[in-house]
Amino acid sequence: MNEERVVPQRQAEWAERAVRDALREASDPVPAGPDRPGREQQVLHRIERARSRRPTVREERITLAHGAGGKATQTLVEAIFLDAYGSPGQGPLEDGAALPLGPARAVLTTDSFVVSPLFFPGGDIGDLAVNGTVNDLAVCGATPRYLSAGFILEEGFPVADLRRIVSSMASAARAAGVSIVTGDTKVVQRGKADGCYINTAGVGLLERPVALSVGNARPGDAILLSGPIGEHGTAIMIARGDLDIEADLRSDTAALSEVVARLLDAVPGRVRALRDATRGGVATVLNEVAGASRAAIVVDESAIPIRPEVTGASELLGIDPLYVACEGRFVAVVDGGYAEPALRALRGHRLGAEAAIIGQVRADPPGLVLLRTGIGGTRIVDLLVGDPLPRIC
Amino acid sequence: MRFVDEYRDAGRARALAGQIAARCRPGREYKFMEVCGGHTHTIYKHGLEDYLPENVTLVHGPGCPVCVIPMGRVDDAIHIAEQPDVIMTSFGDMMRVPGGQSSFLDAKAAGADIRMVYSPLDALKIARQNPHRRVVFMAIGFETTAPSTAMTVLRAAEQGVDNFSVFCNHVTIIPAIKAILDSPDLRLDGFLGPGHVSTVIGCRPYDFIAREHGKPLVVAGFEPLDILQSVHMLLGQLADGRCEVENQYARVVPEDGNPIALAAIARVMRLRPYFEWRGLGFIPYSALGMADEYAAFDAERLFEVPGIRVADPKACQCGEVLKGVLKPWECKVFGTACTPETPIGTCMVSAEGACAAYYNFGRFSRERVREATRV
Known part of the structure; x- marks a missing residue:
């Protein structure tokens, strides 16, 4: 093995540089002792330090x-x-920014939509663009009020398609109780965009005395999930048609403001954090909470609601459904003592009918999401590096 | 889900764990290598190590197709992709694999037309739809995926699609296992044989491992209970003083493999005299190139590629990790210079690689994780 053949050879400069940098930064070289668990701990400590670097x-x-x-x-x-x-502040990044505007407390958020295809089972880019921004406001604890709509259209885009998109935006806005009050249109040359991109910004009012933040989770809190995971992402993937799979699956796109309000009113002051599980899925949300709160989150795989069609498609593709996008589901961190009434409140709404308590917050090890697997083992659920599915929303 | 849930039953797993513990001799260390990256993935995804006694260790082998692609081959593929009339097609998990200078993902961002496909047939379809472009399929993988590449080339020939070619990087599993067995610092007690490869090659090619090297092998399936049962079978062989090739995955793997798939490979491809594996170096007769009869579909002959070897950085200890001599965390650059975001060595490249699996799923000590997840 490792016999060197006579072939032209060079070094990978980027790799050599990375090694040099890392070895220089590792000021605590691991001693070569017989104490193996101790050494492993040191290495893991060094990794945590490397991860917390800017x-x-x-x-x-x-x-x-x-x-x-x-x-x-x-x-x-x-x-x-x-x-x-x-x-914007000292705290962690949230889905929207709270704005001190005189006596009113407002929240501002924005989101762009580049989903492909534009039309898919369960929705289209139009209702996605309304619901996505409405949901970002809702999970900040705000009542969504006003939206803007910015369009980037490709030369040659069918007006009939635009009409269809705009009409579904209008009905999604009506359903969510928001008004689209301002907008903008740009057209770019053919080939410089893919049909239609939409940006929406939204303003909502903080009418309840809530202080929600992904940094607020504490040991003993319960993790609730509002419904089955992965349906939007899987529906999009199937709609693209490059898989030759057929499944009766629709996107879960929906406005969450009503079900969120119901939860906040059912257990006032007991909801610590809310986040909708869009790109990166539930796993990414849980990591954001664990990281910002410096706490551990332990989740039961068997408690996570998921439809068999989603499990099946994920198995076929080797994708972990925990990372697949939803557009109408959210994660709630709730004071552990109020988990049951919170769950009842969610289940009392159409969009939370299949809600479940999926795990708890613990003190140690801080910043980590742990999964008790269905078969009874344990593993870490980390942030994803690459992209299982581009242009999902 | 049928055909899945019954292999993920926690009660049966606990029962098997008890049987495994009962078959271990206290004080003896057992080290088994799972050759295939699919097994590594199952072990970490389901947290199976929690079911194994302290003295049973699983060593993660070289069977991850994207991990073993040498950086120089990635550079060659990117060189082809950068030709103005070329559409490069590739499986998605190849996109982030680093070459000496960049990856497919970087090359795509810089303007190369690189498209993800789910099967080589999709690449052929793209070739038919784009008759004025040259469409190249980046073929990777073991005997598991080689037949579909071969069948696609046969179909392209049959349909007269002359703008389609294959950049062939298919490798064969037996020489890699041989290379590991021949290594003087080998410390393994047995093998979990690759289930999917074996559906093609069957179980007989492994006979020499038991006969000549005295190591038992169990061809294993990919569900959690498959893995636990296979470990149990290996321990059983050791306890009985047997040394055989056994087939745990008989519901899928026929003893003689798949003769049609083997015939397709034999028709379209030829063994290369040598091929470089990341982490293992050059291994003779360990890879497949295109046969002369199908030279018209061979991207290596149609394009001039630089063919410059890129050395693994000296600090990288993937070779030792692959042979079970080092644990992933014992490598000097593990988790600092070498992370899943910037993989320096083969074992960190895909989620099936030993180091990436350890980094993603097992970074914390088992004790702390067990403590934290206690009900």
């Missing part, structure tokens, strides 16, 4: 991974956007 964007160009909602997206946001704009 992220940098190493790539020279944006890749699809930067839009996937996992580690690369996080790095991009922290190292490029926050670095320039400054962090």
Whole structure:
């Protein structure tokens, strides 16, 4: 083995550089002792330190991974956007920003939609664009009020398709109780965009005295999930048609403001954090909570609601449904003593009928999401590096 | 879900764990290698190590198709993809695999037309739809995926699609196992044989492992109970003083494999005299190239590729990890320079690699995780 053939050879410069940097930074070299568990702990400690270091964007160009909602997206946001704009507050990043506007407390959020295909079972880019922004406001504890709609259209895009999209935006807005009050349209040359992209921004009012933040989870809290996971992502994947799978599966896109309000009113002051599980799925949300709260989250795989069609498609593709996007589901962190009334409140609404308590918050090990697997083992659920499915929303 | 749930039953797993513990001799260390990356993935995804006694260790072998692709081959593929009239097609898990300079994902961002496909037939379809472009399929994998590449080439020939070719990186499992067995620092007591590869090659090619090297092998399935049962069978052989090739995955793996698939490979492909494996170096007769009769579909002959070997960084200890000499965390660069975001060595490249699996799923000590998840 390792016999060197006579072939032209060179070094991978990027790899040599990374090794040099890492060895320089590792100031506590692991001693070669017989005490193996101790050594392993030291190595793991070193890794945690490397992970908590300020992220940098190493790539020279944006890749699809930067839009996937996992580690690369996080790095991009922290190292490029926050670095320039400054962090809005001291706390962790939330789905919207709370704005002090005189006596009213408002929340502002924005989201862009590039889903492909534009029309899919259960919805289209139009209702997605309304529901996505409404949900970001809802999980901040705000009552969604006003939306803006910005369109980027490709030359040649059928007006009939645009009508269809706009009409579903209008009915989604009516259903969610919001008004679309301002907008913008740009048209780019054929080939410079893919049909239709939509940006929506939303303003909501904080009418309840809530203080929701992914940094608020504490040991003893319960983790609730509002419904079955992975349906939007799987429906999109099947709608793209490159899999030759047929399944009776629809996107779960829906406005969550009503069911969220019901939860907040059922257990006032006992909901610590809410987040809708879009890109990156439930696993990404749980990691955000565990990371921001410096707590452990332990989840029971068998308690997670999931439809057999989603399990089946995920098995075929080798994708973990915990990372697949939903567009009408959210995770709630609730004071452990109020988990049952919170669950009842969710189940009392059509969009929470299949809600479940899927896990708890614990103190140790901080920042980690652990899964008790269906078969009875345990494993870590980490942030995803790459992108299982680009352009899901 | 039928055909899945019955192999993931916690009660049966606990029962098997008890039988496994009963078959272990206290004080003796057992090290088994699961050759296939699919097994590694199952072991971590379901947390199966919790079911094994302290003295049974699973060593994660070289059977992850994207992990073993040498960086120089990735560079060659990117060189082809960068030709103006080329559409490169590839399985999704190849996209992030690093070459000496960049990955498919980077090359795509820089303007190359690289498309993800789920099967080589999709690549052929793209070739038919784009008659003025040259469509290349980046073929990777063991005997599991080689037949579908071969069948696609046969179909392309039959349909006269002349703008389709294959950049062939198929490898064969037996020489890799041989290379590991021949290593002087080998510390293994037996093997979990690759289930999917065996559906094609059957069980007989493993006979030499038991006969000549004195190591038992059990061809194993991919569900959690398959793995636990296979470990139990290996321990049974050791306890009885037997050394055989057994087939745990008989519901899928025929003793003689799949003669039609083997014939397709034999028709379209030829063994290369040598091929480089990341982490293991050059292994003779361990990979497949295109046969002369199908030269018209061979991207290596149609395009001039640089063919420059890229050395693994000296600090990288993937070879030792693959042979079971080192645990992933014992490598000097594990988790610092080498992470799933920036994989330096083969074992960190895909979720099926030993280091990536350990990093993603097992980074915390088993004791702390057990403590935290106690009901």
